[in-house]
Amino acid sequence: MTEGRQARGDQAALETLIIGHSAAAQHLRDMIRRVARSNASVMLCGPSGSGKELVARAIHDEGVRAGKTFSAINCGAIPGELIESELFGHEKGSFTGATARRIGHFEASDGGTIFLDEIGDMRFDMQVKLLRVLEDRTIVRVGSSEMRKVDVRVISATHQDLGAAIADGKFREDLFFRLGVVVLQVPSLANRVEDIPALIRHFQRNMPADAKCRFDEAALALLMRHNWPGNVRELRNFVERASVLHGGETLGSGDVAMLLNPTAAMPRLAVATGPVAVPDASETVPVAPRKSPAPGRPIDLKREIETIELEQIHVALDLADGIISEAARLLSLKRTTLIEKMRKYGVQQQQAA
Template sequence: MSVAFNPVAQGAASVESLIVGESPAIVELRRLVRQVAPSSASVIVTGPSGSGKEMVARAIHAESQRASKNYVAVNCGAIPRDLLESELFGHEKGSFTGAVTQHRGRFEEAHGGTLFLDEIGDMPADMQVKLLRVLEERAIQRVGGRGQIAVDSRIVSATHRDIDEAITHQRFREDLFYRLAVFPIDLPSLAERREDVPLLVRHFLRQIADSKRTVRFTKEAMDRLVAHPWPGNVRELRNVIERAAILFPGQTVSAEEVELLLHRRTRVNRAERAAVWEASERAAPTAPLSSPAPDAAPAKSDESLISEGPVDLRAMVSDLEHRYITEALDHAQGVVAEAARLLSLRRTTLIEKMRKYGLHQAAA
């Protein structure tokens, strides 16, 4: 919900390390950041979710005269509305049920530094009024407090919402917007700067992969990454690179494997896991793909499956899945698409499972 750090203690970051890319849009973005950072002007950063709005806020702080002071980030959309005032302005002991001690708010923590208000477009209307007053008076009043506390916090805010539309429909105060948007910055989506994808891939690999987990991408694989529409923007790309480092440590990733990484959907995985669990309940672990012989004796419904003690159910399910895949490949004579049809799986999903069980040669 909120985070604070002192760049002196943690090592100050540079604009280049925070805003990665060489596309014209990113070159212009870095120029704007360097232009506004030395001032104390309020900045509002707009752009689609996952496009890197907080990285811009950190870059502004890093380039400002406040860089040695705290950078404090608050997600206004993630904090319950009845707690947001206390989170921002603090509270006095006994001011409400549960206020057992005095609490300094984020404005006080960011005194002399930068306060980043993320998802400002989700801030409730009553809090918008209180925030406007703080920006005008440069002072806050803790919940339950009586005196004013002077604060000197540089405000950088961000939202993925259409602020003009929100103002038109009276969901966001126009006077607050003008206080926050002395210097507006709009971020492009990753799809609008595809040429930055290879640079971002290398940047994320340096961040998340050690010498054993680092991965490489073939030219075809990188072309596939560049061509992807990236609806989740830079955040989605980072997630894909993290998955690659986990699934293919020390390997070279092909275009087909990139396809697997791009289409790992939680909903599909849940459905497939449910199907495997259901299969494990319907059939014994030794059940073959083919139908049982007509004279085979039916299983006794009252027979205990764990009469001999604890069982490793997950291992049993994995064993069942492994043998179903192996037999399906045998039936399909190694044709992966046909084996996937027999198992009611997508071809890419089956390839991923084959890799999991070391069945690469079976598909040849």
């Protein structure tokens, strides 16, 4: 998958949205065409970075609501206390900071489509309110009692196992069935590796000639053996990294191996008894090198720890493309803990949206 169309106006065919000729890509395009014909709610399941927002855009663009508003909201990137206002709007003075009336995404998307990404991160009490909106097709702004009709198609997405979340009492089963009238599986890149050459060409299409890399047969073979834990997002970042470091060159398998593991050469923290075991680089955030106190000069340990912590938060958010739940996983933190630390260090929410 690739970056989606920003508007209907370019009339791009579905084949230019879902890149590749693998069986998985062809099946996905066929399913998009089928579900686009109706207004049924669709739930997209698949790993992070596989292109679920693009699929949602394609469903919107191929359907009867094409040309209307498409709104994408990452439920995992919005603080729990603000998500009701984001979705349904609020009246002036309804809470501290509500200095003016605000229209929510549902109301602003009337007639169009709303895409709720990372729906599995939504608070349980908000799940109840969302279910009521889906059943009644009405919204109530925070601080108001007036019900407003909305005509919105809802497409949701998650990389979580909602079956397990339902069993654990963390996700409402009735909401799952309401959101997932049609459940569509978005394949991982590992399940469509034959599309990698076409995806690389797509990511390079707007690059100047001297920035484009070529890959020999051994390099392409290595790319197709890689497990791609970050999926298409990881491949896109790989292509960009290759263009920066090796623009205009023909790369071999050794070059590709280094580019696929950019943190391998970075120093990591060690303890007095020996080096720390290094986890899989694809699942961790690179750790900054340890500082030693200069002779006769103390080191501000608290400040050093805070500096390292802030740096790692920025790195994790960058690797996760701003998805807070994914960044929290990379940092081995709870999502709420990461949000608290972001507030502590003044990391702006819009930087992680």
